[in-house]
Amino acid sequence: MNTSHDLVIVLDFGAQYSQLIARRVRELGVYSQIVPFNTSAEEIRKMAPKGIIFSGGPASVSQEGSPRPDKEVFSLGIPVLGICYGLQVMSLLLGGSVTCPEKKEYGIANISIRGKGELLKDIPDHSQVWMSHGDSVSAIPEGFVTTADTPNCPYTVIENSERKFYGVQFHPEVVHSVDGQKMLSNFVLGICKATADWNMGNFINEQVERIREEVGDGQVLCGLSGGVDSSVAAVLIHRAIGDRLVCVFVNNGMLRKHEAENVLELFGKHFNMRLQYADAEEAFLTALKGKTDPEDKRKTIGKLFVDTFYNEARKCGDITHLAQGTLYPDIVESKSPFGGPTSTIKSHHNVGGLPEDLKWKLLEPLKELFKDEVRELGRELGLPEELVDRHPFPGPGLGVRCIGEVTKERLDTLRDVDAIFIEEIRKAGLYGEIWQALADLLPVKSVGVQGDERTYREVCTLRAVTSQDAMTADWYRMPYDVMQRCASRICNEVKGVNRVLYDITSKPPGTIEWE
Numbered sequence: 001m002n003t004s005h006d007l008v009i010v011l012d013f014g015a016q017y018s019q020l021i022a023r024r025v026r027e028l029g030v031y032s033q034i035v036p037f038n039t040s041a042e043e044i045r046k047m048a049p050k051g052i053i054f055s056g057g058p059a060s061v062s063q064e065g066s067p068r069p070d071k072e073v074f075s076l077g078i079p080v081l082g083i084c085y086g087l088q089v090m091s092l093l094l095g096g097s098v099t100c101p102e103k104k105e106y107g108i109a110n111i112s113i114r115g116k117g118e119l120l121k122d123i124p125d126h127s128q129v130w131m132s133h134g135d136s137v138s139a140i141p142e143g144f145v146t147t148a149d150t151p152n153c154p155y156t157v158i159e160n161s162e163r164k165f166y167g168v169q170f171h172p173e174v175v176h177s178v179d180g181q182k183m184l185s186n187f188v189l190g191i192c193k194a195t196a197d198w199n200m201g202n203f204i205n206e207q208v209e210r211i212r213e214e215v216g217d218g219q220v221l222c223g224l225s226g227g228v229d230s231s232v233a234a235v236l237i238h239r240a241i242g243d244r245l246v247c248v249f250v251n252n253g254m255l256r257k258h259e260a261e262n263v264l265e266l267f268g269k270h271f272n273m274r275l276q277y278a279d280a281e282e283a284f285l286t287a288l289k290g291k292t293d294p295e296d297k298r299k300t301i302g303k304l305f306v307d308t309f310y311n312e313a314r315k316c317g318d319i320t321h322l323a324q325g326t327l328y329p330d331i332v333e334s335k336s337p338f339g340g341p342t343s344t345i346k347s348h349h350n351v352g353g354l355p356e357d358l359k360w361k362l363l364e365p366l367k368e369l370f371k372d373e374v375r376e377l378g379r380e381l382g383l384p385e386e387l388v389d390r391h392p393f394p395g396p397g398l399g400v401r402c403i404g405e406v407t408k409e410r411l412d413t414l415r416d417v418d419a420i421f422i423e424e425i426r427k428a429g430l431y432g433e434i435w436q437a438l439a440d441l442l443p444v445k446s447v448g449v450q451g452d453e454r455t456y457r458e459v460c461t462l463r464a465v466t467s468q469d470a471m472t473a474d475w476y477r478m479p480y481d482v483m484q485r486c487a488s489r490i491c492n493e494v495k496g497v498n499r500v501l502y503d504i505t506s507k508p509p510g511t512i513e514w515e
């Protein structure tokens with residue numbers, strides 16, 4: 001795939017951080033791709049990388065069956081950087097030894113530089129790094145020297161500058177390793193002499209080629225939700241194969257204000273894509289009638305979505321591939337320990353398992369990327385900023401924010417509340433620093449006085465959180481004046497609501513969504 005740009009490959013030994021390494025290299029302007037640890041030296045030679053990085057991994061080199069690279073990679077004349085497990089396996093294969101000391105080392109450590117090698121060029125004499133290892137190198141292979149250590153780890157950084165082999169016991173790719181990016185830069189740009197001319201524009205061209213190759217003369221189906229990931233995936237695939245992409249967009253009646261029109265306008269009219277639109281609002285509302293239990297509601301919405309989606313799909317002719325906007329963080333959890341990343345259909349997209357009669361291959365053009373890289377890609381592809389920077393929105397939509405029974409009337413009320421909340425946050429310039437902002441309508445009424453009139457109307461809550469990955473979240477300290485404007489506009493402009501609360505629960509103990 002990488003024909004015109006320098007490439008650095010990451011041999012994946014099953015580390016949690018493999019993609020992060022690739023991403024850090026891409027940040028240096030050099031294309032980087034992950035390959036399984038057992039990729040043969042011959043295949044690697046054909047890829048012609050400027051450098052090879054061995055990732056870390058959960059195994060111990062002393063464990064039977066623990067992953068090993070093809071030993072011939074050391075004869076390719078290509079520089080190698082081993083990180084953590086990668087350092088250990090390299091040391092072992094080149095004649096050093098590795099032990100499992102009683103004291104394991106996790107967390108922050110400080111390295112002391114013992115000799116200025118190429119990898120540590122321009123790094124201060126003492127530098128903070130992030131350690132996470134059980135095994136340690138106990139004797140380095142012939143031809144290597146130690147260039148840095150820590151009190152617990154005598155061989156923290158080693159190198160053989162003649163053969164251009166380097167190893168670090170810590171993780172330079174994580175932010176806690178203060179000079180980590182400089183070390184990666186020393187390796188990629190200094191030692192490997194890779195040219196820094198890669199960017200997202202190149203990624204598009206390369207992916208377009210790759211998608212064309214993968215799809216051949218087949219047809220791709222993509223479920224469009226209006227969210228960032230599926231939108232970016234759809235536009236990218238459309239660029240590659242045009243009308244051989246067909247998108248299915250299900251309106252479950254629980255979308256945000258004007259969402260359906262916006263999706264149809266943007267993808268149908270502006271991007272001129274083949275769009276199969278299923279307006280299933282009535283069916284969803286009927287199925288949800290009388291239901292108040294959160295799990296029951298979720299299951300009902302999920303099942304009906306799957307049925308609706310596949311019914312639409314069956315109208316689209318011969319489909320060979322199902323596109324998914326799976327991102328790298330989505331597949332981390334389903335990674336096999338030694339075999340490189342494996343992915344399954346993104347379950348929270350609610351597409352569920354494929355029905356028996358539909359034998360499609362998966363197409364996941366974003367699976368190497370992190371969320372912010374996907375946003376950048378979206379911008380590069382010409383998607384509007386309001387879509388590219390969007391907060392996450394759950395598959396069951398406002399259905400899980402309309403607490404209690406879901407009715408058209410309550411959904412319309414919630415849509416209005418939500419629109420005002422988001423508009424005010426955007427106007428205040430706060431949207432970007434918030435992970436997610438959401439409004440919920442409670443099944444509670446309260447007494448109010450509006451004008452001269454006594455009212456008895458519904459209560460809504462506003463919630464905004466900051467988070468890295470939605471696993472944990474902190475409530476957002478919303479400025480009082482923004483809260484005040486939201487509350488005042490909501491009570492004035494939304495007919496059914498006379499009271500506004502602000503949710504100050506973090507996660508845990510609360511979840512981000514209320515149901």
Ligand code: XMP
Nearest residue numbers: 348349392393394395396436470511512513
């Ligand atoms: P919770 O509420 O579990 O949510 O703290 C964590 C993140 O996941 C989103 N979420 C969903 N996303 N389908 C989705 O695509 C779903 O069914 C779903 N439920 C929760 C939620 O909005 C938050 O970002």
